Every structure is written in structure tokens, then in C-alpha cells.
Amino acid sequence: MATPAVPAGSPPATPAPAPTPAVVPAPASAPAPAPAPAPAPAPAAAPAPPAAPADPAAAAAPPAAPGQTPASAPGPAQTSAPSLPGPALPGPFPGGRVVRLHPVILASIVDSYERRNEGAARVIGTLLGTVDKHSVEVTNCFSVPHNESEDEVAVDMEFAKNMYELHKKVSPNELILGWYATGHDITEHSVLIHEYYSREAPNPIHLTVDTSLQNGRMGIKAYVSTLMGVPGRTMGVMFTPLTVKYAYYDTERIGVDLIMKTCFSPNRVIGLSSDLQQVGGASARIQDALSTVLQYAEDVLSGKVSADNTVGRFLMSLVNQVPKIVPDDFETMLNSNINDLLMVTYLANLTQSQIALNEKLVNL
Amino acid sequence: MASRKEGTGSTAASSGSTTGAVGKGKGKGGPGDSAVKQVQIDGLVVLKIIKHYQEEGQGTEVVQGVLLGLVVEDRLEITNCFPFPQHTEDDAEFDEVQYQMEMMRSLRHVNIDHLHVGWYQSTYYGSFVTRALLDSQFSYQHAIEESVVLIYDPIKTAQGSLSLKAYRLTPKLMEVCKEKDFSPEALKKANITFEHMFEEVPIVIKNSHLINVLMWELEKKSAVADKHELLSLASSNHLGKNLQLLMDRVDEMSQDIVKYNTYMRNTSKQQQQKHQQRRQQENMQRQSRGEPPLPEEDLSKLFKPPQAPARMDSLLIAGQINTYCQNIKEFTAQNLGKLFMAQALQEYNN
Numbered sequence: 279m280a281t282p283a284v285p286a287g288s289p290p291a292t293p294a295p296a297p298t299p300a301v302v303p304a305p306a307s308a309p310a311p312a313p314a315p316a317p318a319p320a321p322a323a324a325p326a327p328p329a330a331p332a333d334p335a336a337a338a339a340p341p342a343a344p345g346q347t348p349a350s351a352p353g354p355a356q357t358s359a360p361s362l363p364g365p366a367l368p369g370p371f372p373g374g375r376v377v378r379l380h381p382v383i384l385a386s387i388v389d390s391y392e393r394r395n396e397g398a399a400r401v402i403g404t405l406l407g408t409v410d411k412h413s414v415e416v417t418n419c420f421s422v423p424h425n426e427s428e429d430e431v432a433v434d435m436e437f438a439k440n441m442y443e444l445h446k447k448v449s450p451n452e453l454i455l456g457w458y459a460t461g462h463d464i465t466e467h468s469v470l471i472h473e474y475y476s477r478e479a480p481n482p483i484h485l486t487v488d489t490s491l492q493n494g495r496m497g498i499k500a501y502v503s504t505l506m507g508v509p510g511r512t513m514g515v516m517f518t519p520l521t522v523k524y525a526y527y528d529t530e531r532i533g534v535d536l537i538m539k540t541c542f543s544p545n546r547v548i549g550l551s552s553d554l555q556q557v558g559g560a561s562a563r564i565q566d567a568l569s570t571v572l573q574y575a576e577d578v579l580s581g582k583v584s585a586d587n588t589v590g591r592f593l594m595s596l597v598n599q600v601p602k603i604v605p606d607d608f609e610t611m612l613n614s615n616i617n618d619l620l621m622v623t624y625l626a627n628l629t630q631s632q633i634a635l636n637e638k639l640v641n642l
Numbered sequence: 643m644a645s646r647k648e649g650t651g652s653t654a655a656s657s658g659s660t661t662g663a664v665g666k667g668k669g670k671g672g673p674g675d676s677a678v679k680q681v682q683i684d685g686l687v688v689l690k691i692i693k694h695y696q697e698e699g700q701g702t703e704v705v706q707g708v709l710l711g712l713v714v715e716d717r718l719e720i721t722n723c724f725p726f727p728q729h730t731e732d733d734a735e736f737d738e739v740q741y742q743m744e745m746m747r748s749l750r751h752v753n754i755d756h757l758h759v760g761w762y763q764s765t766y767y768g769s770f771v772t773r774a775l776l777d778s779q780f781s782y783q784h785a786i787e788e789s790v791v792l793i794y795d796p797i798k799t800a801q802g803s804l805s806l807k808a809y810r811l812t813p814k815l816m817e818v819c820k821e822k823d824f825s826p827e828a829l830k831k832a833n834i835t836f837e838h839m840f841e842e843v844p845i846v847i848k849n850s851h852l853i854n855v856l857m858w859e860l861e862k863k864s865a866v867a868d869k870h871e872l873l874s875l876a877s878s879n880h881l882g883k884n885l886q887l888l889m890d891r892v893d894e895m896s897q898d899i900v901k902y903n904t905y906m907r908n909t910s911k912q913q914q915q916k917h918q919q920r921r922q923q924e925n926m927q928r929q930s931r932g933e934p935p936l937p938e939e940d941l942s943k944l945f946k947p948p949q950a951p952a953r954m955d956s957l958l959i960a961g962q963i964n965t966y967c968q969n970i971k972e973f974t975a976q977n978l979g980k981l982f983m984a985q986a987l988q989e990y991n992n
Contacts (some may be wrong), residue, residue: 363666381860382689388852389686389722393753401752417697421752434751441748444741447727449697489852494714496859524860527696530689530800536804537685538857540849556803557979560872588718600987609987619974621879626967635898637835638714640953 377483377500378525381421381534381625383458384487390421391460391489399426400461402471404438404478405485406445406452407537414483415525418452424471428606431467456483462492464501464517472515484517498522540591545604573598675759678843679716680787685849685857687723694725695764703728708742710749714786718843720792722754723762734865758782760808762792768888768969771840773963779811780819781983790843798969801880802872808843815839857947857985877981881973888966891934891959898956 305474387403403421407414420441424433442454457475459468468484475482481502488497501517526534571593577583603611655931699705713720714805724745726738750756761780770793772979782789790808798805811819814834849857 371839382686382693383852385686385689386857388850388856390683390754392850392852395888415968417693423751436753437748440744444745444748447741448725458970467954483724484699491855498863501843523865527692529692529696529796532799532802533688533692533804534857534860537688537847538848539855539862540685540847541854541857541886554975554979556872557976560802564873578900594775603988605988612775612981613987617976619978622885623971624973626888626970630967631834631889633895633963636895637960640902640956641833 299350327451356551358440369381373513376521377485378523379485379498379500380415380416380417380525380527381530383416385459387419387458387487388420388484388489391487395423400459402433402457403476404442404457405483406442406449406454407457408451408453414455416455416483418449419458420445422457428468431470433471435474439476454479454482456485458485458487458516460489460498462486462488462490468517469503469515474501501605527545644914661738661849677716678713678718678790678810681790681792681843681845682719682848683792683806683845684721685853686718687720688726688766688804688847690723690793690794691762691764691792691806692799693801695794697727698728699796704766705764707940708745708758709762709790709792710746710755710757710758711759712755713759718788718790719760719848720759722749724749732887757761758789760786760791763795764794764796767794767797767883768965769887769962771958771965773958775894776839779809780816783811783816784820786919797880801877806845808845809840810843812838812841813828834957836957836964839957839961873980873983875984877973877977878915881970881977883971884966884973888963888970895956895959895963898959902956909949955966 310475311523367623380594383405387401390401390403402420402424403419405416406418406420407416409415422434422441424431426432457471458472464486470482484501484503486497486499486501488495488499500520500522500615502520503515504518505513506516507513516638574583574589575593578585691707694707695705705725705728709720710722710724711720713719727741746756746758761778762831763775775791778791779791782791790810793807793809795805795807815838818834
């Protein structure tokens with residue numbers, strides 16, 4: 279989405295106050311369908327390396343402009359909290375414009391939302407992670423108790439500090455990166471909380487996870503706050519969106535795949551499969567992929583879909599993956615491998631019977 | 643009915659009430675039965691364990707952590723977990739118990755279940771049957787009857803499918819550990835074989851609805867290419883390592899057996915009886931000659947009976963060998979399947 283520099287350069291002159299709910303939900307809420315697709319393509323480019331965010335950012339910059347103009351419309355009804363002193367927010371965003379989230383964070387957030395106290399509309403917590411040149415990687419989080427009412431908000435920062443110390447003992451590399459909140463709005467209180475957090479970390483990130491499922495989607499967005507307004511006068515604070523990408527370790531990918539299977543089971547319970555079941559499952563997945571590819575090929579042949587050369591090349595390399603080996607050689611290779619495996623199985627069984635025998639003998 | 647524990651950190655109180663509730667719930671479980679028939683894990687816990695190992699546990703170091711949750715009838719629900727810092731050289735001031743207490747107190751503030759229900763550990767190629775594990779699990783199970791240890795195998799998981807197993811000590815082994823008597827006679831009396839040391843409890847993974855929604859979101863948004871490591875045929879490295887570990891253990895086992903054999907031989911070769919006979923003969927001769935008999939020397943000082951070798955270690959080794967063998971068999975079964983599939987593909991090609 280829009281870089282922090284852009285709104286400063288070409289702002290609508292009105293110092294729209296920080297919580298500008300209009301700026302943020304404009305992409306999310308129904309009446310502005312044009313900006314709505316904009317967040318979707320940006321995270322969908324996730325597989326591209328982090329250096330590529332320039333492209334989705336450029337593509338999303340134009341939709342950001344109509345997002346900003348409605349900001350002036352609701353008018354600065356809230357003039358109370360927002361005018362923060364300049365030096366609280368130093369410098370440009372340190373890690374670039376990409377926030378990489380691990381799935382464990384989101385699961386943690388949803389879990390703490392489910393366990394919230396009675397009457398609390400949302401939960402907040404701290405985000406931990408690492409910063410590097412191109413992006414910010416959020417790898418851990420913990421929830422922080424807080425009280426929120428109409429006119430005031432209280433966050434237990436002592437608790438946050440203690441938890442951070444404890445977490446540091448396990449992973450000394452993690453820094454406080456910012457904070458998260460559930461719910462789809464940025465409220466006035468968010469500004470205050472953001473200010474608390476800017477004391478802990480330079481330029482904190484704010485992450486929102488929409489657990490109220492507005493629009494039938496659980497929107498996950500990240501923001502960083504920037505100053506805006508006419509220089510010399512009271513400055514306002516605006517939350518500018520950031521690109522959110524999802525980072526997975528390999529093992530995390532496998533874990534998430536497994537956990538995702540609960541979506542399909544009636545009582546949301548799955549057991550861990552074993553042995554050949556796993557191989558069967560994996561091959562079923564490949565079969566599905568192959569049938570999609572076959573469908574595509576047939577469509578192209580019957581003229582329903584226009585042929586695409588790149589896809590064609592991929593298909594050709596796919597079919598050529600099966601190596602062309604002289605059948606006899608293949609037989610030999612196959613048999614020797616099978617023999618190895620059978621021998622190992624036999625040895626394992628032998629060892630097991632050996633130790634069982636040993637037990638019996640010793641216990642005589 | 644869910645028995646939510648409102649106790650403080652004192653596990654003794656909670657264990658008392660827990661066993662009470664479990665007894666009421668089951669009614670027909672005898673004293674030999676295990677209290678836990680199934681372990682239900684939240685998706686969140688799985689992700690946290692994976693993340694913890696990935697970040698902190700490269701190499702052969704094991705990473706450990708504590709599991710939190712509650713007990714529902716004969717099912718153990720694990721709803722959260724937190725990692726334990728690894729032991730470093732400069733941990734003179736580090737107080738594990740204090741860390742745990744602080745963590746649990748803080749988690750209680752945010753409504754996370756604070757009942758300890760077990761612990762987790764990562765493992766290197768499946769080698770987890772050690773004395774340390776036994777001791778830890780015993781102390782956990784002694785304090786909280788339903789606790790389990792979750793063994794997470796990261797290398798196997800990286801090969802394609804999550805490898806997470808839950809183990810408990812069998813009641814028989816609990817008895818022996820309670821006596822703290824690991825001599826061969828006690829073990830023989832208890833009739834423990836290596837197969838009856840640990841019992842595996844089946845695991846299911848359960849997610850709440852909201853987490854399911856999250857999963858759908860993630861799937862839509864982050865189309866990371868599916869890696870099909872599970873179907874890869876190039877897995878001989880893994881097999882080789884497994885076999886290497888198995889061989890090491892078998893060597894240890896054979897050493898143990900040799901020790902035991904020597905012991906048996908020594909016992910049988912004992913000259914004790916012969917010496918006694920000669921003494922008696924001499925005494926009789928002296929009596930016939932009218933001299934005072936030689937004092938009966940303390941035979942035990944002369945012939946110390948050889949030390950019976952410790953049986954616990956060999957039990958552990960046998961258990962470990964068993965685990966390795968099972969892993970290997972599972973692995974070869976999968977590979978055979980993959981090879982046959984490759985054969986089918988090749989045949990079709992020709």
C-alpha cells in the first residue's frame with residue numbers, strides 16, 4: 279500500500295485526526311468497492327520475494343488516493359486525543375514496507391480473543407519479532423490485559439514488560455515490534471495505546487485481526503503511524519497500511535496443512551495418520567493437481583480456453599520429469615532399492631525379536 | 643463434564659481433585675488402567691511447538707516446554723504451551739521454578755488455562771528413551787496423574803508429515819519408580835519388559851471454529867507452493883542415520899549383555915561353598931587332635947558377591963532400540979509404497 283512518504287507529499291490539507299476510521303475501513307467496508315480489491319492482490323503476491331513489494335505498492339498507490347479523500351468527509355469530530363508531539367515518532371519505517379507474519383501469531387491472537395474477559399470487546403497484545411533490511415518479521419506475541427471504556431483506556435504495561443522479559447529468556451533475539459488488536463476498526467484508544475508502545479519500540483506496527491468477521495472475511499491488516507498535517511501547527515497521526523505477507527518455515531507449512539484438515543471434519547477433530555496413509559494422502563493431492571491440469575489441457579484442446587505458452591512449457595517440463603530409462607536398468611535400480619528396504623525391515627524385526635529374547639533370558 | 647482447575651500453582655491439590663473427578667467420571671476403570679485414553683491438542687499448541695524448535699533448537703539440542711490444559715473425563719486437552727529456556731552455562735541465577743511460576747501467573751491473567759498437564763520435548767531421530775526423560779516424566783506423573791510427554795520429531799516432520807507422539811509411563815513402571823528400587827530382583831518381581839515401559843496415547847487435533855476461519859483466510863491469502871517432500875524418493879540419508887543410531891544402541895546393548903554374562907559366570911564360579919567345606923573339614927581334624935577350632939571367619943569379607951548389574955539401563959536401551967526399529971519399519975513401508983508408485987509411472991511411460 280501507500281508508502282509513508284506519499285501521504286506527506288500529497289496530502290489532503292485537512293489534518294484529519296488520527297483515528298480516521300474512514301481511511302482504514304475504506305478499503306474494507308462495502309461502500310468503497312474500488313479500494314477493496316486492492317488489499318487482496320497485494321498479499322496474494324506472497325510467494326514473490328520481499329524485494330518485490332515495490333510492484334504491489336505501486337499498484338496499490340492509486341487506490342490509496344480515493345481512500346484518503348473520504349477522510350475529510352466525516353470531518354474532524356474527534357479533536358481530543360490525537361495531536362501528539364512530533365518527536366514521539368522518529369524516522370521512516372525501519373524495515374521497509376512489508377510485514378511478514380507467521381501463522382502461530384494469528385492462531386495466538388484468535389485464541390486470546392476467544393478467552394477474553396466478559397464484556398471486553400477486543401483484546402490487545404504485544405508483537406515480538408525481528409527487523410531486517412527489507413522487512414519486519416513477526417514471530418511471537420502475547421496478550422496483555424487491558425480495560426477499555428468509553429472515555430479511557432488502561433493497559434497493564436508492567437505485565438507487558440514482565441512477559442517480555444520472560445520471553446526474552448527463551449528467545450533473546452526477539453524485540454518488541456508493536457502491538458495487535460482484534461476488531462476491524464482503529465479507534466481513538468488505539469492512538470493512545472500506540473503511543474504507549476512507541477515508548478517501547480521505535481515506530482511500532484499495529485496489527486488488526488478482524489475477529490468480528492465483517493464482510494464474511496477475517497481481515498488481517500497492519501499499519502504504521504505517520505505524522506500528518508500542516509507543519510508548524512498541531513500534528514495529527516494517521517495509520518498507514520502496510521503489506522502483509524505470510525512467512526512459513528517448512529515445518530510450519532506442514533503443521534498448518536495438517537491443522538487445516540480440521541476444517542473438513544464434522545466435529546473439527548482429526549487424528550494423526552501414519553505410514554502408508556500419509557503417502558496415500560500426498561498422492562491424492564497430486565492426483566487432484568493433475569486432474570486440474572488435465573482439465574485445463576482439455577479445455578485448451580476444445581478451444582474453450584486460449585492456450586498460454588508459459589503454461590504449455592511448464593506442462594512439457596512436467597511430463598518430461600519422468601526420466602526415460604532403459605527398462606532393464608530401471609528394473610535393476612528398482613529391485614536393488616526394494617531389496618535394501620526389505621533387508622532393513624528384516625534386520626529391524628530381527629533386532630526386535632533379539633531384545634525380546636534377551637528380556638526373557640534375563641528374567642529367568 | 644469439564645473439570646476446570648482454579649487452583650494456584652500447587653499441583654498437589656489439583657492432582658487430588660483431578661483423580662477424584664476422573665474416578666467419578668469413569669467409574670469402571672480399575673487401578674491398573676491408565677487415566678488418559680486420548681490426548682486432544684489445539685492447533686495453536688502444534689504451531690507453537692514447531693516454531694519453538696525451529697527458532698531455538700538447531701542441532702542435537704533438545705528443546706523443552708510446558709503444556710497447559712485441562713482434563714475432561716478420560717481425555718486430556720492441551721490448550722496452550724510455553725517454551726522453556728535452554729540450559730546455558732551462565733544460568734547460575736536462572737531459577738527454573740521461578741520462571742515457571744511467573745509465566746503461569748501471567749498467563750492466568752489473560753485467561754489461559756494454568757493447569758500443568760505435561761511437557762514436550764523435541765527429539766533427534768527418535769532417540770528420547772533416556773534416564774532423564776524417565777525421571778522427568780515420573781515426577782510429572784507423580785504430581786499430576788494425567789500428564790503426558792509430547793515428543794516432537796522435527797526431522798521426520800520436515801520429511802512431510804507431522805510427527806508428534808504422546809507418551810506416559812505405565813502404571814507398573816510408576817510403581818517401580820516410586821519404590822526407587824531398580825535392582826534386578828525388584829524389576830523381575832514387577833515383571834516389566836521394555837515394551838511395557840511407555841504407553842503411547844493417541845492424539846487428535848482439534849480447532850475452534852474461529853481458528854478454522856483463520857485457516858481458510860490463510861489458505862486463500864498465502865498460496866505458498868505445496869512442497870511434496872513426502873513423496874520424495876531420495877531419503878536414503880535419513881535411513882542411514884537411523885541405522886547408525888540403531889547400531890550404536892545395539893553395541894551398547896551387547897556390552898550390557900556381556901557384563902551380565904560375566905556376572906552370571908562369576909556367581910557360579912564362586913568358591914564360597916568349597917571354602918566352607920574345607921573349613922569344616924579342618925575344624926573336624928583339629929577337634930580330633932584336641933586343638934581349639936579355628937574361628938569361623940566372616941565369609942562375606944573374603945568373598946564379596948559380585949555386584950548385580952543395573953537392569954534399568956538395559957531396559958532403557960531395549961526400549962530405545964524398539965523405538966528405532968519401529969521408526970525404521972514405518973519408514974521402509976512408506977518408501978516401498980513410493981517405489982512401487984515410481985514403478986507404475988515408469989511402466990506407463992514405456
